[in-house]
Amino acid sequence: MKHRRRLGALGVAALAGTLMLAGCAKDVNGPGSGASSGGGSGTGQGCKLAAQPPAAPAAATSSQEQGKGVDGSKMRVGLAYDIGGRGDASFNDAAYRGLEEARAKLGVKDSREVSAQPNETEDQRQSRLRQLADDGFNPIITVGYSYAESLKAVAKQRPKTQFAIVDDDTIKLPNVHPLVFASEQGSFLIGVAAAYKSKNCHIGFVGGVRTPLIQAFEAGYLQGAKAAAPGIKIEDDYLKPAGDNSGFNDPSTASLKASGQLQKGADVIYHAAGASGKGVFDAVKQAGGGALGIGVDSDQYFQPTVANDKDIIMTSMVKKVDQAVFGYLAAFASNKLGGYPKRFDLSTGAVGYTRSGGKINDITGPLDAYKQQIIDGKIQVKDKP
Amino acid sequence: MSLLSPPAPATAPLEQPNRRMPRGSTSLIWVLVSLLAVFLAEYLTGAVDLTSTNTVQNGLLRALPILLAGLGGVWAERSGVINIGLEGMMIFGTWGAAWGGYFAGPWIGLLAAAVFGALGGLLHAVATVTFGVNHIVSGVALNLLGQGVTKYLSTLIFQPISNNPRESPLVPKFDTYSSVGIGPWLERLEQKNWFGISDLAGIVHGLITGVSPLTMLCLALVPITYLVLWRSRFGLRLRSCGENPVAAESLGVRVYLHKYVAVIASGALAGIGGATLVLNRGGSGYLEGQTDGRGYIGLAAMIFGNWKPGGLLAGSALFGYTDGLQLTTGPKIVMALVYGVVLLIGAIAVWKLLQRKWLACVIAGACAGLLYWFYWAVDEIPSELLPYTPHFVTLAVLAVSAQRLRMPAADGFIYQRGRGG
Numbered sequence: 001m002k003h004r005r006r007l008g009a010l011g012v013a014a015l016a017g018t019l020m021l022a023g024c025a026k027d028v029n030g031p032g033s034g035a036s037s038g039g040g041s042g043t044g045q046g047c048k049l050a051a052q053p054p055a056a057p058a059a060a061t062s063s064q065e066q067g068k069g070v071d072g073s074k075m076r077v078g079l080a081y082d083i084g085g086r087g088d089a090s091f092n093d094a095a096y097r098g099l100e101e102a103r104a105k106l107g108v109k110d111s112r113e114v115s116a117q118p119n120e121t122e123d124q125r126q127s128r129l130r131q132l133a134d135d136g137f138n139p140i141i142t143v144g145y146s147y148a149e150s151l152k153a154v155a156k157q158r159p160k161t162q163f164a165i166v167d168d169d170t171i172k173l174p175n176v177h178p179l180v181f182a183s184e185q186g187s188f189l190i191g192v193a194a195a196y197k198s199k200n201c202h203i204g205f206v207g208g209v210r211t212p213l214i215q216a217f218e219a220g221y222l223q224g225a226k227a228a229a230p231g232i233k234i235e236d237d238y239l240k241p242a243g244d245n246s247g248f249n250d251p252s253t254a255s256l257k258a259s260g261q262l263q264k265g266a267d268v269i270y271h272a273a274g275a276s277g278k279g280v281f282d283a284v285k286q287a288g289g290g291a292l293g294i295g296v297d298s299d300q301y302f303q304p305t306v307a308n309d310k311d312i313i314m315t316s317m318v319k320k321v322d323q324a325v326f327g328y329l330a331a332f333a334s335n336k337l338g339g340y341p342k343r344f345d346l347s348t349g350a351v352g353y354t355r356s357g358g359k360i361n362d363i364t365g366p367l368d369a370y371k372q373q374i375i376d377g378k379i380q381v382k383d384k385p
Numbered sequence: 386m387s388l389l390s391p392p393a394p395a396t397a398p399l400e401q402p403n404r405r406m407p408r409g410s411t412s413l414i415w416v417l418v419s420l421l422a423v424f425l426a427e428y429l430t431g432a433v434d435l436t437s438t439n440t441v442q443n444g445l446l447r448a449l450p451i452l453l454a455g456l457g458g459v460w461a462e463r464s465g466v467i468n469i470g471l472e473g474m475m476i477f478g479t480w481g482a483a484w485g486g487y488f489a490g491p492w493i494g495l496l497a498a499a500v501f502g503a504l505g506g507l508l509h510a511v512a513t514v515t516f517g518v519n520h521i522v523s524g525v526a527l528n529l530l531g532q533g534v535t536k537y538l539s540t541l542i543f544q545p546i547s548n549n550p551r552e553s554p555l556v557p558k559f560d561t562y563s564s565v566g567i568g569p570w571l572e573r574l575e576q577k578n579w580f581g582i583s584d585l586a587g588i589v590h591g592l593i594t595g596v597s598p599l600t601m602l603c604l605a606l607v608p609i610t611y612l613v614l615w616r617s618r619f620g621l622r623l624r625s626c627g628e629n630p631v632a633a634e635s636l637g638v639r640v641y642l643h644k645y646v647a648v649i650a651s652g653a654l655a656g657i658g659g660a661t662l663v664l665n666r667g668g669s670g671y672l673e674g675q676t677d678g679r680g681y682i683g684l685a686a687m688i689f690g691n692w693k694p695g696g697l698l699a700g701s702a703l704f705g706y707t708d709g710l711q712l713t714t715g716p717k718i719v720m721a722l723v724y725g726v727v728l729l730i731g732a733i734a735v736w737k738l739l740q741r742k743w744l745a746c747v748i749a750g751a752c753a754g755l756l757y758w759f760y761w762a763v764d765e766i767p768s769e770l771l772p773y774t775p776h777f778v779t780l781a782v783l784a785v786s787a788q789r790l791r792m793p794a795a796d797g798f799i800y801q802r803g804r805g806g
Binding site for chain 2: 085093237238240241244246249250251252253255256257259260263275278279282283286304305307308
């Protein structure tokens, strides 16, 4: 009996000790606050905006008609798609549109398109490119950074063939022409637009996978939003860490991420998450209350797979792969590849934002002003967060 | 007995349940203690999102596909057929749901998902039951087949409509319903931030707000599975096929028939699990690769739950809750959950001390201490680890609960009629 009582006392002491020790916990919302307000804390008045840069002068229309009078009928164009191939409603399709345009305007007659398969080996990719080169296709355009390794090897073996690669600029070879996009510059303008349109002065970013390519979107967006409204609150999330590419293909996860951001009070959300973006739009639509979503890569306002959410798509950050591909082909046909740009930024018009749906028609003034500042080099946009 | 005889029935004496307590009370105590730990953590850290309506709603959405895949696993493995092909059947389900949903609305979509999943199950049954193929081999084949066939079908049928071979066009989703009666009342209660009461209100409110008929059906399938498998004559026979098919045969049970029914039902359940990814809120239509290994996690949740629907429900709820939490709230709130786990393990240590199990007490105490140190040393979970929070928590709980898992005795055994020796 005595023994048991001692044990009981020991137990009580241990319990008390544990509770004392474990009893102090960090406060999530900083000292002194017992609870957060949960939902949106915004006043609905919008942001206190920074002074807007001087309005842009009526921009000298720099749309010189490319490829006029160029004859490309002798060109034999090879086009190697990334996984997904034609019909992905994204950059593979955009590359195809560039080729179509070249057919119509330059008279390209002979072309061959090949597509990458999921889970294929480096070897298969290389032999596909070699095959194209050996069959006499020149130039050959590869779509997507996943071709970088293979192209590096093949371009050395076939020095007489000209290659171009979209979204990668790591290969330094005379016969490889990179076509990369300054997505951070376009994203900067998107950030400005989001800050102007947010009623709670609270916006969000959902990235698919934390890779340098996507971080450029993030960095530009954050910088733009802070430039337009220094006091803005920004939710900044990724779906998956680098290496786990399922983040580009998981709308249900994206939808929960976005609904979390909305719950915290964000009311404009920009996604750079490929096919997962559909989930972001769904969450925004579900939340209602004037919340808006921003698309990426192509004009998602017209994309059939998100047609239901059309009314909440404020704008899209577009990368005009078609324009870059067509321009490259035209430059090749007129033998002016040396002068053709390798990096497409705001000044070339190959990155930018869309106005479909008319939701940002009222703020094009400030957007154009910021755009001019970037083009003039007065604002340097970082591509790393 | 020939070589084909089933493994000898477990001769080790089954653990005698503690007769002083009614059945199931141990699990009830576990649930209550865990809830208490979460409430305490929430109270002490001020992280109200731990039990907010939104968290619970999202957790439920994340748990459903895992739950359904796990239920499919329970059906198949209780009849003695290992079903590693759940992932493939789930993929069939997502395609079927998008196809039926697009052309005829969500209810037909649900039906099509179940039928497509069941077809996958039928194939698995033909291979494993009739032809005696190794269950694992057939399951892996089904997973590959699921990917391949849906890819072919969606290129054939979806591409002309959506211009994309990897995606279906928009699919109408189920409407959601909320309880009008007590919903607002619970919401007010939740906002009071009273210890325990507001938390419970938040949880209940989350479970009765924005619920689709599909969600209700899925939750109802848990007790239905229990009643059919454990409280009916058919279920007893089915489970006997999983424990000792030769003995069942000798008593006149039609083993093949029961196995067929079980595996086809398993496929249908996994297919419905796939449908939850397509037809519920946040769903997206068919998208290549959208199941993302949920079939395998369902299988793990089933093992976690000791091949029983109740345990499976707990396992998938745990996984879904932590997943929903990390997705919707972010790294800081997850640290509050870590604090809750510290409290839980600390309580276990004290309990073991009272039982005079010194070793267990020391181990639990050390774990609690280590985790507590981690809690103080780190302000928020590193973003690289955040998406894997549910996996860590599940591992931790598996290690702590240290329950005795027992799979059906003849699970995976290749039985052939009349060869029982």
